[in-house]
Amino acid sequence: MSFAKLLELKAQLGGDDGKQTFVLKTAKGTRDYNPKQMAIREKVFNTIVSCFKRHGAETIDTPVFELKETLTGKYGEDSKLIYDLKDQGGELLSLRYDLTVPFARYLAMNKITNIKRYHIAKVYRRDNPAMTRGRYREFYQCDFDIAGQYDPMIPDAECLKIVYEILSELDLGDFHIKVNDRRILDGMFAVCGVPDEKFRTICSTVDKLDKMLWEDVKNEMVKEKGLTEEAADQIGEYVSMQGGMDLAERLLHDPKLSQSKQACAGLTDMKQLFSYLQLFQITDKVVFDLSLARGLDYYTGVIYEAVLCQTLQAPTPAPAEQNGAVSGEEGGVSVGSVAGGGRYDGLVGMFDPKGRKVPCVGVSIGIERIFSIMEQKAEVTEKVRTTETQVLVASAQKNLLEERLRLTAELWNAGIKAELLYKKNPKLLTQLQHCEETGIPLVAILGEQELKDGVVKVRNVATREEVRKASQSKHELNITLLKTMCFMMLHE
Amino acid sequence: MSFAKLLELKAQLGGDDGKQTFVLKTAKGTRDYNPKQMAIREKVFNTIVSCFKRHGAETIDTPVFELKETLTGKYGEDSKLIYDLKDQGGELLSLRYDLTVPFARYLAMNKITNIKRYHIAKVYRRDNPAMTRGRYREFYQCDFDIAGQYDPMIPDAECLKIVYEILSELDLGDFHIKVNDRRILDGMFAVCGVPDEKFRTICSTVDKLDKMLWEDVKNEMVKEKGLTEEAADQIGEYVSMQGGMDLAERLLHDPKLSQSKQACAGLTDMKQLFSYLQLFQITDKVVFDLSLARGLDYYTGVIYEAVLCQTLQAPTPAPAEQNGAVSGEEGGVSVGSVAGGGRYDGLVGMFDPKGRKVPCVGVSIGIERIFSIMEQKAEVTEKVRTTETQVLVASAQKNLLEERLRLTAELWNAGIKAELLYKKNPKLLTQLQHCEETGIPLVAILGEQELKDGVVKVRNVATREEVRKASQSKHELNITLLKTMCFMMLHE
Numbered sequence: 001m002s003f004a005k006l007l008e009l010k011a012q013l014g015g016d017d018g019k020q021t022f023v024l025k026t027a028k029g030t031r032d033y034n035p036k037q038m039a040i041r042e043k044v045f046n047t048i049v050s051c052f053k054r055h056g057a058e059t060i061d062t063p064v065f066e067l068k069e070t071l072t073g074k075y076g077e078d079s080k081l082i083y084d085l086k087d088q089g090g091e092l093l094s095l096r097y098d099l100t101v102p103f104a105r106y107l108a109m110n111k112i113t114n115i116k117r118y119h120i121a122k123v124y125r126r127d128n129p130a131m132t133r134g135r136y137r138e139f140y141q142c143d144f145d146i147a148g149q150y151d152p153m154i155p156d157a158e159c160l161k162i163v164y165e166i167l168s169e170l171d172l173g174d175f176h177i178k179v180n181d182r183r184i185l186d187g188m189f190a191v192c193g194v195p196d197e198k199f200r201t202i203c204s205t206v207d208k209l210d211k212m213l214w215e216d217v218k219n220e221m222v223k224e225k226g227l228t229e230e231a232a233d234q235i236g237e238y239v240s241m242q243g244g245m246d247l248a249e250r251l252l253h254d255p256k257l258s259q260s261k262q263a264c265a266g267l268t269d270m271k272q273l274f275s276y277l278q279l280f281q282i283t284d285k286v287v288f289d290l291s292l293a294r295g296l297d298y299y300t301g302v303i304y305e306a307v308l309c310q311t312l313q314a315p316t317p318a319p320a321e322q323n324g325a326v327s328g329e330e331g332g333v334s335v336g337s338v339a340g341g342g343r344y345d346g347l348v349g350m351f352d353p354k355g356r357k358v359p360c361v362g363v364s365i366g367i368e369r370i371f372s373i374m375e376q377k378a379e380v381t382e383k384v385r386t387t388e389t390q391v392l393v394a395s396a397q398k399n400l401l402e403e404r405l406r407l408t409a410e411l412w413n414a415g416i417k418a419e420l421l422y423k424k425n426p427k428l429l430t431q432l433q434h435c436e437e438t439g440i441p442l443v444a445i446l447g448e449q450e451l452k453d454g455v456v457k458v459r460n461v462a463t464r465e466e467v468r469k470a471s472q473s474k475h476e477l478n479i480t481l482l483k484t485m486c487f488m489m490l491h492e
Numbered sequence: 493m494s495f496a497k498l499l500e501l502k503a504q505l506g507g508d509d510g511k512q513t514f515v516l517k518t519a520k521g522t523r524d525y526n527p528k529q530m531a532i533r534e535k536v537f538n539t540i541v542s543c544f545k546r547h548g549a550e551t552i553d554t555p556v557f558e559l560k561e562t563l564t565g566k567y568g569e570d571s572k573l574i575y576d577l578k579d580q581g582g583e584l585l586s587l588r589y590d591l592t593v594p595f596a597r598y599l600a601m602n603k604i605t606n607i608k609r610y611h612i613a614k615v616y617r618r619d620n621p622a623m624t625r626g627r628y629r630e631f632y633q634c635d636f637d638i639a640g641q642y643d644p645m646i647p648d649a650e651c652l653k654i655v656y657e658i659l660s661e662l663d664l665g666d667f668h669i670k671v672n673d674r675r676i677l678d679g680m681f682a683v684c685g686v687p688d689e690k691f692r693t694i695c696s697t698v699d700k701l702d703k704m705l706w707e708d709v710k711n712e713m714v715k716e717k718g719l720t721e722e723a724a725d726q727i728g729e730y731v732s733m734q735g736g737m738d739l740a741e742r743l744l745h746d747p748k749l750s751q752s753k754q755a756c757a758g759l760t761d762m763k764q765l766f767s768y769l770q771l772f773q774i775t776d777k778v779v780f781d782l783s784l785a786r787g788l789d790y791y792t793g794v795i796y797e798a799v800l801c802q803t804l805q806a807p808t809p810a811p812a813e814q815n816g817a818v819s820g821e822e823g824g825v826s827v828g829s830v831a832g833g834g835r836y837d838g839l840v841g842m843f844d845p846k847g848r849k850v851p852c853v854g855v856s857i858g859i860e861r862i863f864s865i866m867e868q869k870a871e872v873t874e875k876v877r878t879t880e881t882q883v884l885v886a887s888a889q890k891n892l893l894e895e896r897l898r899l900t901a902e903l904w905n906a907g908i909k910a911e912l913l914y915k916k917n918p919k920l921l922t923q924l925q926h927c928e929e930t931g932i933p934l935v936a937i938l939g940e941q942e943l944k945d946g947v948v949k950v951r952n953v954a955t956r957e958e959v960r961k962a963s964q965s966k967h968e969l970n971i972t973l974l975k976t977m978c979f980m981m982l983h984e
Contacts, residue, residue, distance in 0.1 A: 024562075024601040024843065026555050027585050032598055035550035035609065042551075054904055056881040056911035058527035059534075063518050063630050064556060064614065070516075084578040085587075088618060093519050095577075106524055109516040117527065122556065126580060138555050150914035154897075158914075161901065279897040351516065389548040405646075405771040409653065412546055419548035422642035422650075 029129030029137025035386035040374045044170065045120065048365060051165050052118040052144055055158060059118050062102040068092040074101050076297075081125045095124035099143045100347070100362075107147060108351035113358055114148030116155075120367070134372040145362030147348065153269055156302050156343060157276035159363045163306050163339045164282045166365060172338065172373055174309040176285050180292040181270055182299045182342070184251075187263025188290070191256045192234040194227060200297060201225055206239060207293035210307075210337075214240075239291040245274035247288050266301070273302060294342060302361070303342035308373075338366045385439040391458075392440045393420045394431035396447040401425070403446050407456075435461040521621030521629030527878035532866045536662065537612065540857060543657050544610040544636055547650060551610050554594040560584040566593050568789075573617045587616035591635045592839070592854075599639060600843035605850055606640030608647075612859070626864040637854030639840065645761055648794050648835060649768035651855045655798050655831045656774040658857060664830065664865055666801040668777050672784040673762055673794045674834070676743075679755025680782070683748045684726040686719060692789060693717055698731060699785035702799075702829075706732075731783040737766035739780050758793070765794065786834060794853070795834035800865075830858045877931040882909045883950075884932045886923035888939040893917070895938050927953045 026032060033041060052059075071082055071094050083095040096102055099119045107115070120142045129137050144162060146155040160177060167175045185206070189199050205220050214236055221227040221235070238257070241247060248270040257263050270288060277283045294303040341363030348358035378384045393408045395401075404420045411418035419440070421431055428445070435443050445457045450468070459466045518524060525533060544551075563574055563586050575587040588594050591611045599607070612634045621629050636654060638647040652669060659667045677698070681691050697712050706728055713719040713727070730749070733739060740762040749755045762780060769775045786795040833855030840850035870876045885900045887893075896912045903910035911932065913923055920937070927935050937949045942960070951958045 023559065024597060024845075025559065026601075027557055027559055028583055030555035030557070032555070032602075033553040034602075035552060035607075038551045038553060041553075053880045054907065054909045056879045056909065058878040059530045060527055061525040061530060061533075063522035063524070064616075065519055065522070065630075067515065067517065067519055084580065086576040086578045088576065091520055105516060109518075110524075110526075115527075124556075138557075146914075148914070151916045154893075154914040157897075161904070165904065276897060279894055280901045353516075386550040387548045388545045401646075402771055405649075405768060409772045412653070412657065415546065417546045417548065422638075422640070422646040424643045 027137070029127070029131065031131065031136065036378070036384050037371075037375065039384050039386045040378055041371060044367065044370055044374055047169050048142060048166055048367070049118070049120070051162055051169065054165075055116070055162060057116045057118045057144060059120075060103075060106060061119065061121065062096070062099075062106060064122070064124075065093040065095050066102060066105065068094045070094075070105055071097060071101060078125075081127050083124045083126055096121075097125060098123050099141045099364075100145075100344075103143070103145060104348045104351050107348050107358055108353075112147070113356075116144075116146045116148075118142070118144045134368055136368065139368045140371075142365040142367040143362060144365070145360055147358050147360045149359055153273045153276060153302070156361050157273055157280060159341060159361055160273075160277060160286060160304060161280045161282060163304070163363055163365075164280075164285060167306060167338065170370060170374070172308055172370065175306055175338070176287055176309060177304055177306045177339075178287050178289040178292040179270070179273070179302065179304045180289060180294075181266035181302050183262040183266030183301060184270070184290065185293060187257060187260030187266065188235065188238050190260050190262070192238070193231040194235070198225060198227065202227065202235070203293045204295065206235070206291060207295055209239060209291045209293075241290045242287050244283060244286070244288055245271055245278075248274065269302065294340060296342075296344075298344045298347050299342040300345045301343035304340065304363070305337055306339040308336040308338055338369055339363055340366070383439060387419075387438055387440075388417050389419045389438065389440045390417045391419075391442040391444055392431060392435050393418055393444050394426075394428060394446070396428050396445050398425045400446050400448075400451075403451065407444065407446065432461065519629070521619070521623065523623065523628065528870070528876050529863070529867065531876050531878045532870055533863060536859065536862055536866055539661050540634060540658055540859070541610070541612070543654055543661065546657075547608070547654060549608045549610045549636060551612075552595075552598060553611065553613065554588070554591075554598060556614070556616075557585040557587050558594060558597065560586045562586075562597055563589060563593060570617075573619050575616045575618055588613075589617060590615050591633045591856075592637075592836075595635070595637060596840045596843050599840050599850055600845075604639070605848075608636075608638045608640075610634070610636045626860055628860065631860045632863075634857040634859040635854060636857070637852055639850050639852045641851055645765045645768060645794070648853050649765055649772060651833060651853055652765075652769060652778060652796060653772045653774055655796070655855055655857075656772075656777060659798060659830065662862060662866075664800055664862065667798055667830070668779055668801060669796055669798045669831075670779050670781040670784040671762070671765070671794065671796045672781055672786075673758035674791050675754040675758030675793060676749075676762070676782065677785060679749060679752030679758065680727065680730050682752050682754070684730070685723040686727070690717060690719065694719065694727070695785045696787065698727070698783060699787055701731060701783045701785075733782045734779050736775060736778070736780055737763055737770075740766065761794065786832060788834075788836075790836045790839050791834040792837045793835035796832065796855070797829055798831040800828040800830055830861055831855055832858070875931060879911075879930055879932075880909050881911045881930065881932045883911075883934040883936055884923060884927050885910055885912045885936050886920060886938065887918075888920050888937050890917045892938050892940075892943075895943065899936065899938065924953065 065085060068084060069092075072079070075082065075097055078097075082097050085093040085095070099121060103117075103119065106112070120140060122138050123141050124138055126137060127135065129135055144159065146158065148155075160179070163177055185203060186199055189202055190196075194202050202221060202225060205217055205225060208220075209217055218229075218232045218236060221232045222229055234256075241251075243250075248267045251257050252264060252267045252271075257267075274283065274286075274288070277286055292303060292305055294305065341361070343359070343361040345357060345359040348360060349355050352358075391411065393404045393411065395404055401424050408418050408420045421434060423430075432443065434440070441461055443459050443461055445459060447457070450457055455468045457466055457468045557577060560576060561584070564571070567574065567589055570589075574589050577585040577587070591613060595609075595611065598604070612632060614630050615633050616630055618629060619627070621627055636651065638650065640647075652671070655669055677695060678691055681694055682688075686694050694713060694717060697709055697717060700712075701709055710721075710724045710728060713724045714721050726748075733743075735742075740759045743749050744756060744759045744763075749759075766775065766778075766780070769778055784795060784797055786797065833853070835851070835853040837849060837851040840852060841847050844850075883903065885896045885903065887896055893916050900910050900912045913926060915922075924935065926932070933953055935951050935953055937951060939949070942949055947960045949958055949960045
């Protein structure tokens with residue numbers, strides 16, 4: 001960095017010409033994370049990553065930008081939302097739009113045929129930001145996927161178990177997980193008389209059922225998409241159905257639906273899935289819901305979406321978006337939706353020069369929405385600590401900086417999180433206030449008398465309880481202090 | 493993602509026109525991190541972040557791109573290495589080039605006058621990549637900074653303590669930390685007769701002393717930069733000096749150097765710094781070295797750089813770069829340099845509309861270089877595990893999938909990291925091989941006999957030692973297993 005240039009800039013800022021108006025802001029649709037937000041973010045990440053690791057997942061990372069052509073043709077009309085980099089010579093690049101396309105590119109490029117991986121990283125969309133509602137142009141995605149040729153529904157069931165564990169541990173309130181299967185949907189469309197070429201567009205209309213009344217959905221099917229009223233009514237009957245394994249069993253004997261081989265395959269797998277979910281003891285939250293359609297086109301089998309039953313008075317309800325079939329996990333989710341995913345057996349093959357397929361099933365945790373909810377909860381409940389400091393090394397008299405520095409270093413060396421104020425002679429009150437402001441639970445107070453007596457005084461900041469412990473030698477000071485602190489912290 | 497579009501693309505790939513050659517690669521100068529690299533990266537991050545937290549630091553995050561004007565005029569001639577985003581309407585944006593400018597922008601924008609924060613994130617430079625030597629266009633920086641008006645040298649000493657702790661814990665081999673002060677350098681230049689306007693350029697020549705012989709450095713000063721031979725020789729005498737507090741004391745009485753007020757201020761602070769380093773017990777690795785100059789222009793006081801004493805036969809020696817004064821922490825560091833930093837009291841004020849100063853001191857850990865060294869060490873030593881799975885739930889006979897699923901879920905619920913193969917009837921050998929390949933230490937083997945007897949068999953994969961424990965009830969199975977495993981793992 002050129003200091004001279006900075007001075008120049010400074011002069012311009014304060015200059016008289018008034019042409020240069022330097023705006024101190026972040027780019028549109030982006031934000032800094034302050035320490036409090038980072039503390040919440042870290043807590044959420046820890047919970048989620050622990051779960052992924054408990055399930056034996058690895059992690060990978062990919063560059064923030066890809067060759068433009070890697071993304072080309074992958075996002076339909078939403079391609080206009082991709083950030084391109086300026087052509088400064090060399091390759092044409094774009095910022096990644098999601099983590100799924102880079103994952104598929106990674107698998108194909110490295111000829112990987114099976115992996116269980118998670119990837120938590122930022123993605124970029126030049127969308128209309130609605131930051132008060134938690135919609136940003138730079139936001140996190142948090143994907144877990146199992147790639148590989150396995151026996152039916154075992155990895156699929158694990159994905160649902162993972163969603164169940166994460167949402168339970170994050171304590172976001174009651175939730176349920178809707179499950180359906182693209183083959184059941186397609187079979188249903190077929191037997192209801194929807195022409196083949198209208199499957200996907202009717203599917204995306206069905207997907208709006210969580211935000212629109214049936215009447216309006218039907219209207220869209222009939223008036224906008226040219227479906228017969230009879231077909232729409234038949235669809236209407238099916239998509240109102242919800243249940244569990246029993247429903248799958250019943251529909252397998254449904255005179256109409258059972259005529260579709262696709263639907264039968266989906267229903268048989270659905271039964272299998274539920275049998276595994278029973279073994280996992282999570283059927284209490286899982287609903288087989290024929291109205292679930294999911295936005296993305298690439299799903300080929302089971303699909304699912306987790307929904308919070310009652311949202312807090314969230315300032316961040318995901319708006320009913322018009323992204324259509326390609327809005328992605330963070331975009332086109334319904335109000336209260338916090339996770340979604342499904343099976344996509346065809347995607348990786350699209351990247352492979354020889355078209356080799358790698359079956360995949362995955363889930364994306366709606367982490368930005370979870371951040372918002374956690375931030376909101378933190379507002380109304382206790383103070384969020386932004387540091388983890390356990391003890392402040394303070395002094396009650398002047399001229400004890402050296403003693404404070406020495407003791408602090410001993411604590412650091414013992415692995416204890418410790419701080420001191422960077423002042424030669426801070427007031428005791430100032431030091432105690434620092435503890436209260438930042439939530440440091442303990443303060444070790446050095447005084448001349450204590451040093452003379454060879455004791456150390458530790459105070460619990462909240463209860464003001466004090467413990468004085470004698471130490472036979474300098475060397476023992478630390479150990480004594482350590483034990484004292486542990487004792488006090490355990491009894492907080 | 494439009495499936496139709498993918499199919500279209502696919503058709504193009506396999507098409508006959510031959511025009512579309514789809515290249516499966518990452519952008520130039522970037523790389524994916526595979527699971528093994530991620531495991532190493534995570535280990536390094538954990539060590540470093542633990543240290544930062546032990547010192548009471550908070551963390552922040554900033555967007556990956558900034559307004560172009562925020563970066564404009566900050567990096568001198570290296571501005572050409574900034575990645576700009578394409579103008580797609582709206583603001584002009586650039587990818588961040590380092591973490592220091594966004595930090596200064598953050599402080600000024602939020603009127604923060606004191607903070608102790610770390611920031612680990614990727615930055616972007618359109619530099620000539622040398623990937624075999626660990627130089628990328630997308631790479632991590634890892635910065636720790638203390639901003640605020642404090643008593644002299646206390647935060648500065650803490651930065652050095654942090655470098656000492658991190659390098660010790662990472663176990664990279666012996667190292668030393670060179671320390672100097674810009675005021676001492678400037679004072680030295682003044683008393684040696686360097687004209688004011690040549691301070692910075694002579695400073696950047698001095699900075700080359702760790703890669704060039706004195707004769708060549710002197711030549712550059714005299715022949716390229718027009719210094720008198722006498723001045724150069726006087727500089728040569730000073731920059732050969734190394735020592736500790738004693739050297740600072742001696743130079744304070746140096747007839748020539750003591751004539752410079754600046755140098756005296758720097759030397760007095762250097763003495764103070766060493767007295768704190770003594771209290772921290774880290775003077776064994778710290779050297780006051782008058783040849784240390786550091787690249788960046790913005791330093792105003794103490795500067796430091798940590799160097800590995802003997803590099804492993806590294807495939808990644810940082811090349812002698814010609815980035816000059818603005819090469820930054822990852823760029824212009826000498827061979828073996830793994831951390832660097834210093835005091836920069838003027839930078840934040842450049843961003844503040846009223847020019848309010850926020851004194852800062854910080855350190856940047858050369859994390860990409862550390863990754864390289866750790867990766868290299870991992871090559872020659874043990875296998876790096878990419879998962880943390882503790883136990884594989886296996887079966888010795890057919891038709892035990894349900895039992896495997898049930899037990900695995902019980903283990904997950906008990907917080908144990910467990911896996912099973914996603915096959916209905918995997919062979920025992922296949923299951924054991926999976927353990928060996930991925931380093932899973934324990935395997936719980938279910939068999940019909942065991943189920944009948946109500947026992948569970950756990951095998952230590954490495955030692956083949958087996959433990960069978962009876963369980964009174966289904967419910968107890970898990971607890972028994974858990975204890976068994978813990979016992980076995982402790983005795984590995």
